Amino acid sequence: MIGDIDKAVNVNVFSYGICVKECPLEASDVVECKVTAEVTACDSGSNYGTYEFMSYCLPVYDTLPAEVQTQFDAI
16 A cells, blocks of 8 residues: 555545555556545655555655654654
8 A cells, every 4th residue: 555655644544545556666666556536646656665564565664755754653
C-alpha cells in the first residue's frame, strides 16, 4: 500500500493507500494500481522506495525525507 505518507500519518492510513500490482522498489518505478474515491490516479506521488511486508508496501525508511522520517517515527 502506497500513497501520500504526509496525509496518512495524520489520518487513517487506509484512507490514502491504494492497491498496487507490485510494490515500487524505487521512487521512479511505474505503479499499476486500482484507483479509489480518495486516490484518483496511479501516480505514487512518492519520492521513496518501498518493500512488501504482509501484503503491504512499506516505505524504505532511509529514502524518506527527514521531515517524513520524524512523522514516521511518531507512528
